[in-house]
Amino acid sequence: MVQNRIFETAVQKLETLVRKLENGDLTLEESLKAFEEGISLTRACEKLLQEAKGKVEQLVKKEGGKWEKTSFEEAE
Amino acid sequence: MARKRKEAAAEQCGFDFNKTEDRVQKTEDLSVAARGEPSTPARGEPSTPARGEPSTPARGEPVEPPKIFSVAELTKNIRSLLEGNFGEVWVCGEISNFKAHTNGHFYFSLKDEKAQLSAVMFRGANAKLAFRLQDGIEVICHGRISVYEARGQYQIILDYLEPKGIGALQLAFEQLKKKLGAEGLFDVARKRALPFLPKKIGVVTSPTGAAIRDILNILRRRYPDIEVLLIPVKVQGDGAAIEIAAALELMNEQTDVDVIIVGRGGGSIEDLWAFNEEVVARAIFKSQIPVVSAVGHEVDFTIADFVADVRAPTPSAAAELVVPRKQDLEMTIQTMRTRLIQAVSKDFPQRMMRLDTLRERLSYGWQVGFEKRDDYLKRLMSNLHHLSPLNILAKGYSVVQKVGSTKPIKKASVLKEGDSLQITFAEGLCRAKVQ
Numbered sequence: 001m002v003q004n005r006i007f008e009t010a011v012q013k014l015e016t017l018v019r020k021l022e023n024g025d026l027t028l029e030e031s032l033k034a035f036e037e038g039i040s041l042t043r044a045c046e047k048l049l050q051e052a053k054g055k056v057e058q059l060v061k062k063e064g065g066k067w068e069k070t071s072f073e074e075a076e
Numbered sequence: 077m078a079r080k081r082k083e084a085a086a087e088q089c090g091f092d093f094n095k096t097e098d099r100v101q102k103t104e105d106l107s108v109a110a111r112g113e114p115s116t117p118a119r120g121e122p123s124t125p126a127r128g129e130p131s132t133p134a135r136g137e138p139v140e141p142p143k144i145f146s147v148a149e150l151t152k153n154i155r156s157l158l159e160g161n162f163g164e165v166w167v168c169g170e171i172s173n174f175k176a177h178t179n180g181h182f183y184f185s186l187k188d189e190k191a192q193l194s195a196v197m198f199r200g201a202n203a204k205l206a207f208r209l210q211d212g213i214e215v216i217c218h219g220r221i222s223v224y225e226a227r228g229q230y231q232i233i234l235d236y237l238e239p240k241g242i243g244a245l246q247l248a249f250e251q252l253k254k255k256l257g258a259e260g261l262f263d264v265a266r267k268r269a270l271p272f273l274p275k276k277i278g279v280v281t282s283p284t285g286a287a288i289r290d291i292l293n294i295l296r297r298r299y300p301d302i303e304v305l306l307i308p309v310k311v312q313g314d315g316a317a318i319e320i321a322a323a324l325e326l327m328n329e330q331t332d333v334d335v336i337i338v339g340r341g342g343g344s345i346e347d348l349w350a351f352n353e354e355v356v357a358r359a360i361f362k363s364q365i366p367v368v369s370a371v372g373h374e375v376d377f378t379i380a381d382f383v384a385d386v387r388a389p390t391p392s393a394a395a396e397l398v399v400p401r402k403q404d405l406e407m408t409i410q411t412m413r414t415r416l417i418q419a420v421s422k423d424f425p426q427r428m429m430r431l432d433t434l435r436e437r438l439s440y441g442w443q444v445g446f447e448k449r450d451d452y453l454k455r456l457m458s459n460l461h462h463l464s465p466l467n468i469l470a471k472g473y474s475v476v477q478k479v480g481s482t483k484p485i486k487k488a489s490v491l492k493e494g495d496s497l498q499i500t501f502a503e504g505l506c507r508a509k510v511q
Contacts, residue, residue: 007405008272014412021419028427031420038416045409048273049402054301056292058283058308059326067326072306074282 007048016040146224148225154498155223158230162221167213167232168240169193171213183211186217195219196229201235206349207248214240245345249352252379256354261361262382268366270386270398271334276303276473277398278333278365280323281438283308286341287370294395305333311340316350321359328364336363337394338380339370351378370394469502475499479507 017038021031058072145153169186176182180199185192195217202209219234239247255500256262277295281287281439288306295302307323310316320338327336338360340348350356351371360367369384370391381387403448461467469475476485479496491497495510 005271011408011412014409014416018412018415018419021416022420024422035416035420039413042409042413042416046406049405049409052275052299052301052303054303056304056306059330060308069305072304074436 007014007045010041010045010048014045024045081340090317110134139406146229149226151223151225154230155225158223163233164218164220166216166218167193168214168216171215172211174209174211176209176303184211185210186215194229195234196231196236197234205237206244208237208251209237210251213247216240243345245349245352249379252352252354252357253382256357256379256383261357267385267500270366270368273400274302274335274398275336276305276330277334278327278330278336279304279340280309280320280327280336281306281340281391282311285311287311287339290341290390290392291337291370291395292391295399297398298396301402302399303332305330310350312343312347312350317356321355324356324359324363324367328362332367335398336365336367337388337391337398338384339366339388339391339394340372341391342372342376348372348376348378351380353379356380357383368394368397466502469500472502474499474501 017034020026021034021038026034056072057069059067059069062068095486117308152503167186167187169192172185172187172192174182174184180202182197184195184197186195187193194288197209197219215237216232216239217232217237219232219236221230222233223230238244260266279288279291281291283306292304305327307326309323311320324336324338327333338351338356340351342348348371351369357379360369360380366385367383368386368388369378369380370388370393371378371380372390374389377387386397388397409425465475477483477500478485479498485491485497492511493510497508497510499508
């Protein structure tokens with residue numbers, strides 16, 4: 001539940017950093033720090049986007065009442 | 077279907093009524109004609125003895141004592157008379173004094189302006205009711221008249237009941253909507269936002285329906301690698317609602333599902349009915365994971381839609397709601413990166429230029445300052461030179477001091493005879509005595 005906020009939070013943070021930089025009222029040191037942080041955030045976001053593995057599974061009840069995950073194939 | 081049944085039943089009722097006389101005639105042998113009873117039923121031949129009854133009095137013959145029934149016998153006779161005549165009836169009226177007994181049976185009265193009728197609907201029959209019975213509802217019902225012998229009470233035993241002027245399902249829908257609404261299940265304040273980018277999407281629907289196909293299609297188009305967990309369920313027919321509710325609960329036990337789509341494709345109100353059942357509404361309400369309802373078409377509104385955090389008009393729309401387009405996200409990140417770099421590099425030349433300017437100003441400033449100071453120093457030194465006592469001495473002046481004092485003597489009057497003096501010349505010094 002917490003994890004799904006990561007991307008959203010990162011993008012929001014990124015937006016804030018970019019705005020601050022664009023406004024140009026940071027000191028040189030601050031803007032370098034913001035830039036560095038911003039770049040590492042874009043990397044993190046891209047990584048999150050690559051993470052999904054594209055599995056479609058289904059949870060079905062097996063004999064004995066146990067639930068089992070199996071790959072879901074669509075019926076044509 | 078109910079209508080057909082009713083017509084059929086009505087015909088049957090008519091038929092029964094036509095047969096009434098025959099029946100009464102038959103039962104007469106058993107009991108009906110208590111002799112001498114002025115209101116002997118239905119016959120119109122009050123004094124005619126029932127045929128073949130051995131105790132029938134004949135005119136002029138000695139009068140036998142009237143038959144005396146036990147209460148049980150009489151009641152039993154009344155019962156069989158009533159049951160024989162009203163084996164199947166339709167009746168309409170308003171429900172009052174409704175009581176659902178703990179044993180599951182329903183007891184109430186059917187009434188209109190002039191009369192009332194005790195009614196009972198046993199557990200087996202009332203379990204099939206889609207809506208809740210309550211006082212004041214006008215109903216049309218079907219059943220048979222019987223006598224509860226222990227109380228000497230006649231009543232109608234109902235096997236079917238429908239609301240008057242409104243469909244049973246429609247009434248059930250309105251009732252449940254009102255009830256759950258009052259309990260706060262539809263409160264806007266409790267509706268949760270959907271995750272921006274879910275890690276895994278839970279889907280509760282039929283594995284073979286159109287809904288799952290549509291959902292997967294859209295999901296794959298928007299976010300090709302998105303993870304999906306399907307819990308296959310029946311979405312219509314007996315037990316569908318319970319399966320759906322159980323699946324929602326099971327979905328909540330998964331650790332990585334962060335949004336749930338529950339729904340099915342279009343159908344009749346009966347087909348969609350599971351999504352109007354209380355057990356499904358409660359399961360959606362209980363879910364810790366945000367739920368998107370996606371039942372039928374745009375125009376279909378179900379109770380599930382009211383409880384869900386978000387109502388999607390169709391299963392396809394649900395898929396669009398739960399996942400952003402991956403392309404858009406990649407674009408967003410790319411744009412951010414560009415802006416980031418631009419923002420920083422836009423500042424750099426400016427900063428460098430400023431630095432250069434400063435450096436120039438610094439060195440210029442230094443140079444100018446130096447020259448100024450140099451001049452000043454030279455002037456100062458020349459002044460110093462002019463003012464130097466040495467310069468004066470060189471012109472032939474000398475300085476007189478008392479020996480042991482550093483102050484030069486400016487007046488002769490401070491001197492006494494015999495004072496020792498020191499005289500300083502431009503070059504060298506000497507001692508002298510005042511005379």
